[in-house]
Structures are given as structure tokens and as C-alpha cells.
Amino acid sequence: MLSRVADSLYWMSRNIERAENNARVLGVQLIQMLEASSEETLARHDWETVLEICGSVEDFNRMYPKMSTNHLIDYLAFAENNPNSILSCIKYARENARTTRDSIPTDLFEVWNNLYLETTEMKISEGSLRDIQQFLNRVKIAALTSHGIVDSMMTRGVPYRFFNVAKWLERGEKTARILNVLNDRSTADREKADGTNYYYWRSALQLVNGYEEYLKQYPPRMNEKDILTFLISDFSFPRSIQYCMDHIRESVISLEGGRVSHYSWRIYAALDLMIDEFDERKISSLKDEGISAFLDDFQNKCNDIGRIFSETYYLVEPSKTT
Amino acid sequence: MFKPYQSDRNFDEMLEKDGSTRAHYQDFHKVMDQFSESELREKHETAQLSFLRQGITFTVYNDNVGTERTMPFDFIPIIMPPETWTMIEKGMKQRVEALNMFLDDIYHNAEIVKDGVVPREFVEQNPYYLKKQVTGIDVPLKNHIFLAGIDLIRDQEGTYRVLEDNLRNPSGMSYVYQNRYVMRQVYPEFFNRHSIHSLEHQLSHMHEAVLDHCPINCLHEPRAVLLTPGMYNSAYYDHVFLAQQMGIELVEGRDLHVRDNIVYVKTIRGMQRVDIIYRRIDDDFLDPQVFNKDSALGVPGLMSAYKKGNVSFLNGVGNGVADDKAMYAFVPEMIRYYLKEDPIIPNVDTYFMRNIEQRKWALENLDQLVVKNVGASGGYDMLIGPHATNEEIDRFRKKIEEEPHQYIAQPTIQLSRAPAFQDGRFYPCHVDLRVFVMRGKKTNVLPGGLSRVALKEGSLVVNSSQGGGGKDTWVLKGGEDNHAEQSS
Numbered sequence: 142m143l144s145r146v147a148d149s150l151y152w153m154s155r156n157i158e159r160a161e162n163n164a165r166v167l168g169v170q171l172i173q174m175l176e177a178s179s180e181e182t183l184a185r186h187d188w189e190t191v192l193e194i195c196g197s198v199e200d201f202n203r204m205y206p207k208m209s210t211n212h213l214i215d216y217l218a219f220a221e222n223n224p225n226s227i228l229s230c231i232k233y234a235r236e237n238a239r240t241t242r243d244s245i246p247t248d249l250f251e252v253w254n255n256l257y258l259e260t261t262e263m264k265i266s267e268g269s270l271r272d273i274q275q276f277l278n279r280v281k282i283a284a285l286t287s288h289g290i291v292d293s294m295m296t297r298g299v300p301y302r303f304f305n306v307a308k309w310l311e312r313g314e315k316t317a318r319i320l321n322v323l324n325d326r327s328t329a330d331r332e333k334a335d336g337t338n339y340y341y342w343r344s345a346l347q348l349v350n351g352y353e354e355y356l357k358q359y360p361p362r363m364n365e366k367d368i369l370t371f372l373i374s375d376f377s378f379p380r381s382i383q384y385c386m387d388h389i390r391e392s393v394i395s396l397e398g399g400r401v402s403h404y405s406w407r408i409y410a411a412l413d414l415m416i417d418e419f420d421e422r423k424i425s426s427l428k429d430e431g432i433s434a435f436l437d438d439f440q441n442k443c444n445d446i447g448r449i450f451s452e453t454y455y456l457v458e459p460s461k462t463t
Numbered sequence: 464m465f466k467p468y469q470s471d472r473n474f475d476e477m478l479e480k481d482g483s484t485r486a487h488y489q490d491f492h493k494v495m496d497q498f499s500e501s502e503l504r505e506k507h508e509t510a511q512l513s514f515l516r517q518g519i520t521f522t523v524y525n526d527n528v529g530t531e532r533t534m535p536f537d538f539i540p541i542i543m544p545p546e547t548w549t550m551i552e553k554g555m556k557q558r559v560e561a562l563n564m565f566l567d568d569i570y571h572n573a574e575i576v577k578d579g580v581v582p583r584e585f586v587e588q589n590p591y592y593l594k595k596q597v598t599g600i601d602v603p604l605k606n607h608i609f610l611a612g613i614d615l616i617r618d619q620e621g622t623y624r625v626l627e628d629n630l631r632n633p634s635g636m637s638y639v640y641q642n643r644y645v646m647r648q649v650y651p652e653f654f655n656r657h658s659i660h661s662l663e664h665q666l667s668h669m670h671e672a673v674l675d676h677c678p679i680n681c682l683h684e685p686r687a688v689l690l691t692p693g694m695y696n697s698a699y700y701d702h703v704f705l706a707q708q709m710g711i712e713l714v715e716g717r718d719l720h721v722r723d724n725i726v727y728v729k730t731i732r733g734m735q736r737v738d739i740i741y742r743r744i745d746d747d748f749l750d751p752q753v754f755n756k757d758s759a760l761g762v763p764g765l766m767s768a769y770k771k772g773n774v775s776f777l778n779g780v781g782n783g784v785a786d787d788k789a790m791y792a793f794v795p796e797m798i799r800y801y802l803k804e805d806p807i808i809p810n811v812d813t814y815f816m817r818n819i820e821q822r823k824w825a826l827e828n829l830d831q832l833v834v835k836n837v838g839a840s841g842g843y844d845m846l847i848g849p850h851a852t853n854e855e856i857d858r859f860r861k862k863i864e865e866e867p868h869q870y871i872a873q874p875t876i877q878l879s880r881a882p883a884f885q886d887g888r889f890y891p892c893h894v895d896l897r898v899f900v901m902r903g904k905k906t907n908v909l910p911g912g913l914s915r916v917a918l919k920e921g922s923l924v925v926n927s928s929q930g931g932g933g934k935d936t937w938v939l940k941g942g943e944d945n946h947a948e949q950s951s
Contacts (some may be wrong), residue, residue, distance in 0.1 A: 144729045145718050224896045239518065240694050243707040247517075253583070454731040 142299045146241050148456040150300055153237035153245075154307035157253070161284030162315045163195045164277040167217050167227070169347045171270055171309035174210070188213055193322045194315075194348070196225050200279065211268055219265075227280055231257055232264040245304075246294040249287055256283045302392045306450060309392075312384030314443045316372055319348050327365075328433065339363045345372065347354075349380045366425055369432070373439075374419040381421050382439070386412060389446070408446070408453045415442050464500060465492075465882065465889045474621040475891065476541055476881035487544045487939060490656045495539075497652075503538075504887050510649045519641050521697045535932035536562060536642060537883045542916040548660075548938045551623060551898060552908045557798060559611045559900045562630060562785050564801040566607040570597050570781060572682070580800045581793050588868070589790070590838065592785025595745065596753055600770055600780075602678040604904065607779030608740070610636075610669075611900040612913075615808070617879035624811050624876070626895060629796065630778060630786040632743050635913045636899055638933050642913075646935040660910035660938040665901075670709040672903025676739055679772040685738035688714045688728060688802050692744050692760045702743050711741070721764030724771045740765075741777045749780065755871045759884035788837040788871050789815065795872035808946060816863050816870040825872040826863065829856045832872040834863065841948055847923055849875050878923060881934070885918055895925050896936065911936030 170191045170223040173404040180304040188208060192198045204220065218224045224233075238250045256279065288308075295301040327341040342363040346352040352373060358375075359367045375381040388413045397405050418439065427435055448461050450456075467482035477488045484492045498506075514520070514533040522529040543551075567834050568575050569586055576583050586592055612633025614626045644660055647654060691702040693715050706713035712728070720727045721733065725733035742749065748758040750765040764929045768774045784790065793815040795806045814821040814832075825832055829848050836844035846859040880891040898912040914934040915925035925931040 142731050143714060143718050144731055145715065146713075147731045236694070242703045243713050250518060251516055255516055258515060320469060370828075455729060455733075456731075 142244065142303075144455040146244055147299070147303050147454055148451075150244065150303045151235040151451070151456060152254075152294075153234050153241060153313045155311040156230045156234040156237065157284050157287050158311040159225065159315075159323075160227050160234060160280050162312070163217065163225065163227050163230065163397045164284075165241040165350060166191060166195055166319075166348050167214070168274060168281075169344075171214075171274065173344070173347075190322055190326055190344075192218065194319055196223055196399050214273060218276070218311045227277075228260060231260055231280070240299075244300045245303070246290050248294065249290045252283050252286050252290065256280070257412040297395070299396065302396045303454075306389050306392045307387045309385040310443070311452070312380060312445070313382045313389075314440065316349050316380055316382050316385070317436065317440045317443055320369065320372060321346055321433075321440055324432055324436055342368045351378060351380055354378055369427075370424050375423060382443075383416070386416055386446075389450075390416070394416045405453055406451050411446050411449050415439075415446065418442070465495060465884075467667075468882075468891060470880065470891070472619070473877045473891070473893075474617050474879040475693060476617075476879060476880075477539070477893065488540050491540070491542060491653060491706050494653050494656055500852065500887065503884060506649050507538065507884065510538065510645050512640065513645050513648065517641070519637070519700050521700065522695060523697070534638060535885070535918055536645060536916070537885065537892075537916055537932050537934050538646065539882050539884060540646065540653075540935040540937050541881060541896065541911075542937045542939065543911065544659075545939050546621055547939055548910065551808065555611075555613055555898050555900050555908050556906050557802065557804060557807055558613065558625065558628070559902065559906070561801050562611070562628060563606060563608045563902070565797045566630075566678065566779065566782060566785050566802075567602075567605050570594075570600065573887075575797070575800055578800070580796050581790075585789060585793070586784065589787060590786045591746070591781065591787060593781035593784075596766060597779075597781040599616065601679075601772075602779050603678060603775050606676065606902055607782055608900075608902055609672060609676065609777035609779075611902075612636075612897045612898065615896045615898060616811075616876060617888075619877045621879065623808050625791075625794070625808055626811060627788070629784040629897075630782040631745065632698075633897070633899065634698040634701045634743075635739055637701045639899070639911065639913050639936070640704065640708075641855070642933050642935040657937065659941045660940060662910065663813055665907070665909050666705075666708040667707075668905075668907045669901050670711070671712065672901050672905070672907070673709065673739060673741055673777060675903030676775045676777055678738055678775040681738045681773075683738075685743065686690075686736065687739035688712045688719075688737055690714055690716065690719070690740050690744060691740040692716075692748070693850065696743075698743065705741075716744070716758075716760045716762050719762040719763060719765075721768050724764070724768045726762070726765065726768050726774045737774065738855065739775050739777065746780050746783065749776075788813075788835050789868075792871070809850055811873050811876060814872045816867040816872065821872075822863065822867055826860055829860060829872075831873050831875060834859050834870055835874045837867065837871055845924075847875065850921075850923070877903040879912075881916065883916055883918060883932075885932075891919055892920070893923055893925065894934070910938045 148402050170187060173187060181426070189198055190385045192201050192213070200223065201216050204216065204222065216223055216226065218227045221229065223229060229255065235253040238245060238253045242250050263276065265276065291301065291304055324346045342365055343352070345368060346355050349372060355368065359371065371378060372381055374383045376383055378384060393405070393408055393412070401409055467478055467484070469482050470478050470482055477485060480484055514536060520531040520533050523532055536669050565575060575581050576586055608630050610633060612635065614628040615623050617623055633705065640662060645936070674685055689702055689706040689711055690949040691699060691713055693699070693754045702713060714728055716907050719737065720729060721754065726737045726740070728737050744760050747755045748760045750761050750763060751758045752763045753766040765774070767779065769776055791810065792815070795810055798804055798806045814825050816822045816825065829846070830851070832848045834846040834848070839845070846855060848856065878895065881894050882889050883892040894914055894916045896912050896914050899909040901907045901909065914936045916932045916934055917923055917925045917931050918932045922930065
């Protein structure tokens with residue numbers, strides 16, 4: 142497969158996943174905002190949390206005069222100059238699908254072409270949460286439909302593996318980011334009344350859509366260590382970091398026909414190093430103040446894997462060491 | 464609903480002069496009459512939407528801002544009786560054969576010029592004649608024209624005439640397929656009454672024809688790619704479609720790399736050799752070392768790989784000399800010269816503005832003529848005398864006097880018409896037909912072709928960039944009974 146096409150497939154997939162994740166995060170947040178309306182301080186903090194998960198507080202402050210619900214929604218969902226806004230993700234996913242049309246199922250292109258066409262003509266009345274939730278839902282359904290198309294229609298060949306590697310990288314990174322941001326918040330609020338922590342860790346589960354699955358395995362206490370273990374090292378929850386990394390590794394093995402060659406050993410090494418870190422014991426032995434550093438380190442490693450993967454398959458020009 | 468109209472000035476594809484339906488349209492007409500107006504409107508909308516959903520769009524640029532548009536589709540097809548098609552098919556093969564011999568000739572010994580059939584100045588002064596770059600190159604199969612798109616019109620009498628040859632990068636083949644596809648999806652009712660030539664297998668013939676152009680130094684299974692300028696090109700969908708259907712890779716200039724006169728493509732497994740390039744970028748952008756230095760679309764070194772016989776290009780380089788509007792006038796002579804045959808399908812009469820007498824006559828009759836810039840395409844820089852204002856005519860008079868060699872004039876032909884259904888009503892529109900000729904070891908003509916229709920009422924311009932639309936084109940099967948076998 143052409144490197145350029147592989148690159149486009151990779152970014153198509155990442156943007157599909159990003160659109161879905163950001164839509165979920167924003168959707169969860171909008172509902173929480175209603176519930177938490179009495180605890181105003183909490184709600185304002187929450188918005189910053191969401192900004193950090195799906196974009197950047199700095200960018201936001203540069204683009205808007207003040208923090209308001211409408212500005213936040215605009216920034217996260219619609220802003221053209223925010224490359225991570227949901228509309229931008231839809232646009233990139235569709236553009237990349239367009240340049241890879243000859244390698245992906247026609248249905249997959251059509252899902253994103255339709256969503257793109259619909260959203261460019263979409264009218265959302267200002268402040269209408271109903272309209273926004275409808276839009277977010279539409280995005281989630283499109284992403285889920287894509288997974289269905291890919292799963293049921295694509296040959297397990299190179300394009301399929303690239304699509305999946307990108308999806309899991311994006312997803313793993315997002316989970317790491319959510320944990321990182323919420324952990325910072327929770328640490329900052331640790332002195333405050335009980336229940337605040339509880340609130341953050343429950344959020345973490347909701348933001349990755351893992352609340353229900355968590356309750357099936359753990360008692361309904363929002364125990365920090367349990368939640369970290371679940372979201373980081375659970376082998377079967379499809380949004381845990383462990384699960385994502387395992388599947389990236391599996392895909393690389395398939396791409397390489399089970400062999401390790403001179404050009405692919407680095408990606409194996411990076412994945413092995415990463416997987417080594419998620420030992421359940423390691424997580425439970427972490428001290429409170431160690432968690433933050435652990436999550437930081439972890440997010441960096443995720444980024445490294447993305448970079449090494451791209452270099453291995455010539456998706457980007459290799460970074461030059463100076 | 465459909466009301467027949469009198470058609471005495473123009474030939475009508477569907478109706479006789481008195482408004483009665485032509486024999487080969489009668490079955491179609493019967494089925495059409497069974498639809499109510501609201502049904503037709505609904506189907507019309509479904510059809511337009513289907514193009515948008517599938518992303519079958521072209522990009523139009525206005526002040527550098529590109530907008531994606533679909534080509535409007537009209538459901539009333541152009542139907543062709545079998546004997547008409549047989550004649551067109553023969554005429555097309557003949558014409559493209561002669562044009563190819565011409566190209567091979569002028570890039571070798573230029574016998575046709577020595578024999579005085581085509582004046583030397585017309586070749587030598589032609590900006591698309593790449594004497595220095597191309598002369599002496601032996602292309603595989605001696606074939607310079609892998610794909611030709613020949614535009615045909617019908618005059619008042621219904622005689623088919625060639626309007627234009629496109630030998631560089633004719634586009635639109637994907638539309639032929641998509642028009643048929645949408646027609647089958649949205650108007651299936653029409654198909655069980657007709658037996659028409661299918662478009663299946665044509666693309667596998669085309670693929671075969673691509674692979675026939677194995678460069679001389681290629682001793683392995685050749686690898687073919689389609690080189691596109693990218694998704695912002697107006698014909699991008701055409702490129703995607705053809706690459707996909709032929710199962711060859713769609714590449715951009717930045718994917719290719721030339722090393723030691725061998726062309727490679729960058730893959731996730733490293734560099735791999737490329738042998739045949741069906742390129743959809745113009746000569747001028749192909750290789751910045753030889754042509755336009757600023758071209759970011761092309762690949763440095765392509766031309767030297769081509770000269771060494773390490774790679775072949777489809778279509779050949781330098782074809783523009785044969786399809787420009789001035790050379791057009793000599794094609795009937797080329798057919799006589801190379802093939803010793805009379806042209807099966809005639810040209811439209813053409814006057815050269817560089818010729819003093821012809822120019823003098825034309826300048827006096829501009830209001831009755833069509834004037835074209837020999838270097839322009841897509842309906843740009845063109846005067847349609849009978850529809851023009853006095854100011855426009857004066858502007859063209861100046862242009863012709865300033866640069867006479869740039870212009871030709873042709874009599875205004877009453878282009879044939881066919882009914883169209885748009886915005887809930889029927890009205891007659893001018894049509895033309897682009898026929899696609901594919902050449903490898905064998906020559907194959909795509910049955911039918913792309914019927915283009917000028918949907919602006921009264922307009923003569925069928926180009927999609929200027930409001931033209933498309934129609935499905937049916938070639939009816941076989942001799943004695945041209946109605947469907949299945950018809951009840």
C-alpha cells in the first residue's frame with residue numbers, strides 16, 4: 142500500500158475515533174452540567190476539565206472573550222479554527238476517506254460524506270441543548286456504523302490493520318488523557334469535602350463510557366485504585382489502555398506476518414515497554430503523589446508509539462536527530 | 464406532463480419534425496407516460512441526491528474558492544438504434560487510428576508535412592508540439608492514444624459530425640457508469656422494456672489495454688498506476704473511479720520518485736518499481752525538470768525514464784498537437800492520407816483566422832459564426848455569434864485582429880435537441896455526445912458514451928463547468944427487433 146494512502150487511512154480512523162470520543166465527552170458534560178447546577182463552582186471547573194480533554198484551555202481563551210456554555214459548545218463542537226472540534230474531525234475524516242476511496246468500503250465513505258454534507262447545512266438554534274444532543278448522537282452513530290462496516294466488510298489486510306491501529310492509538314491516548322486531567326483535578330480538590338473525588342472518578346468512567354461495565358466487576362464505590370486498574374490494565378474492557386495496546390501489538394504482528402525485521406523492531410520494543418508498565422500490581426502499589434507522574438509518563442509513551450508507528454511505515458518523514 | 468413539441472429548426476433525438484415519437488423511442492415514451500408528475504419529481508430528486516451522497520462531484524473554482532458540485536442528471540436517455548451505433552463505432556476507430564498515425568509520424572519523420580498535407584507552420588508553431596522533448600521516442604505499440612474522447616454533435620439533418628477531439632486527458636467516463644447506475648436504481652421501470660448494450664466488462668478491457676503498454680525494458684509483470692493531481696482536481700472522482708474499477712493504484716506526484724531513470728512508488732514497505740503510468744496530469748506539469756519548473760504535481764526525472772524506455776505514459780506526451788482546434792480541420796485529410804479512406808463521420812466546416820481571406824469574410828459575418836480560441840477548452844473564450852450582444856462581437860473582432868492565429872470560426876450549427884425534465888417540467892435542450900475510444904493491442908469503443916445536455920434553456924454550452932448536465936446513453940441491441948425480447 143502507498144505510504145500516502147496509509148497515512149490518510151490512519152488519519153481518517155483517528156478522526157473518526159476522535160469525533161466519537163469528543164462527542165461523548167461533550168454529551169456527558171452537558172448532562173452533568175444540568176445535574177450539578179446547584180454546585181456552581183464544580184460546574185465551572187468541569188468545563189475546564191472538558192476543555193483540557195478535548196482541546197486546549199489556552200486556545201479557548203485566545204478565541205473567546207469569556208467562559209460561557211455557548212462559547213464552550215461552539216469551541217468543542219463547531220469551531221472551524223479548532224482542529225479538534227467535532228466538525229473539524231468530521232471534515233478531516235471525510236477528506237481522508239475521499240483520498241482513500243479506492244482502499245475502503247464505499248459504505249464507509251458514504252457514512253462520512255453524508256454526515257459531512259448534513260452538518261454543513263445543519264442549523265442549530267443557539268443554546269438549544271436538544272439540537273446539540275441530537276447532533277452529538279448523530280456523530281456517535283456514524284462512528285459506530287463505521288466500526289460495523291469495517292468489521293463486517295473489510296478484508297483483514299493492510300488497510301484494515303491501519304484503520305484499527307489508528308483507532309486504538311487514539312482511544313488509548315484519550316483514556317490516558319482523561320485519567321490524567323481528572324487526576325490533576327482530584328488532587329487539587331483533595332482537601333475539599335468528601336464526595337468531590339467520588340464525583341471526578343465517576344466522571345472518568347462516564348467519559349469513556351465505562352460506568353456500566355465497571356459496575357459489573359466492582360462494587361459501586363468509586364475507589365480510585367479500582368477505577369485506575371479498570372481503565373488502565375483491564376484485559377477485556379475495550380477502552381482500557383491495556384486492551385488498546387494489546388490490540389495494536391496484535392495488529393503489528395499481523396502486518397509483519399509474525400516477524401520482527403530491522404525496520405519494525407522499534408515499534409515492538411516500544412509496545413513491550415509500555416505493556417510492561419501496566420502491571421496491576423504496579424498500579425496498586427502507586428502512592429497518591431506518584432499517580433500523576435505515572436500518568437504523565439504514560440501519555441508520553443502513547444505519543445511515542447504513535448510516532449514510531451508512523452516512522453516504521455513511512456507515514457511521515459522520520460524525525461531527524463540533531 | 465410530457466407534451467410533444469414541433470421541432471423544425473433543430474433535429475430532435477426523440478421526436479419527428481411533426482412532434483410524433485421516433486420509432487426507437489416509442490417504448491420509452493409509453494413507460495414515461497405512466498408516471499405522474501409527482502412521481503417524476505420525486506424520482507428526479509432521488510437521482511440528484513444519489514450523486515451527492517456517493518460523492519460524485521466535481522470542483523468549481525471561483526476566486527480560488529472551490530465548491531463541490533454534482534453534475535445535474537436528466538432521466539430522459541439518448542437512445543441509439545443499433546445501425547447508428549455501428550456507424551459511429553467504425554467512424555471513431557477510423558478517426559483515432561489516423562490521429563495516432565499522425566502523432567507517430569510528426570514525432571518521427573513528419574512525412575505528412577513533407578508531403579504538404581498539413582502545413583509545416585501549423586505543426587511547428589503549435590504550442591503543444593513537443594518536438595525537442597518527444598521526437599524519436601518509440602512508444603509501446605506505437606500507440607500515443609490510449610484513451611480518446613471524441614465529441615460528436617448532430618446538425619439540422621441529424622448528421623453526426625465531430626466537434627472536437629480530446630487526446631490528452633479526456634474525462635467523464637465515470638459519469639457514463641454513474642448515469643447508468645442511477646438510471647437503473649431510480650428508473651428501473653424502463654429497463655425491462657429495452658435490451659441495451661451493457662457497460663460491464665468494458666473496464667476490464669480498459670485494464671487490459673493499460674497493461675498492453677508494457678515499456679520495452681520491462682521484463683516482469685508490469686505494475687500500472689493512475690497518476691492524479693489530487694482531490695482538488697475537478698475530475699478527481701473520474702480518477703478514483705477508474706483506478707478502483709481497474710484495480711490499479713491511485714498515486715499523486717509526491718508518491719513517485721525517480722532514481723537512475725527508474726520510477727518508484729513509496730509504499731509502506733519501501734520503494735517499489737512502477738512500469739506504466741496512466742497519468743491524468745497535463746504534459747506541462749509532468750516533469751519540472753523538462754516542463755513547468757514550478758509544477759508540484761509532477762515528478763522530476765519522469766521524462767528521462769520515459770525516453771529510456773523504463774516507463775510508459777498513457778496518453779503519450781505531446782498529444783496536444785493533434786487535438787487542438789486548428790489541427791482539427793486537417794483530420795479528414797489525415798484519414799485520407801494515412802488510411803486511404805474517406806472519413807465516415809465528417810467535421811464541422813472550419814475557417815482559419817490566420818488566413819487573410821477567410822478572416823475578412825468571417826469578420827463580416829461574426830453574428831452568424833461560432834468563434835473559438837484554438838488553445839482554450841471547457842467552453843471558455845468562445846463567441847456564439849447568434850446569441851451574442853454587439854459589444855461581445857466587437858470584443859471578439861478585436862481579439863481576432865490582435866491574435867488571428869489563436870482563433871478559428873465555424874458556422875453555427877443548429878445542435879440537435881432532446882427533451883429534458885428539470886424543475887418539474889419538460890423542455891427541449893441541446894445535447895452532444897462524447898464517445899470514448901480505448902486502444903491497446905485491440906481497439907474498443909465504449910458503447911454509447913457520455914451524453915451532455917445544456918440544461919439552461921436555449922444554451923448551447925454543455926460543459927459541466929458551465930451548467931451542463933448528463934444523460935444516460937442507450938445503444939439498442941441487435942438487428943431485426945430492436946425492442947426488448949422480454950417486452951410483454
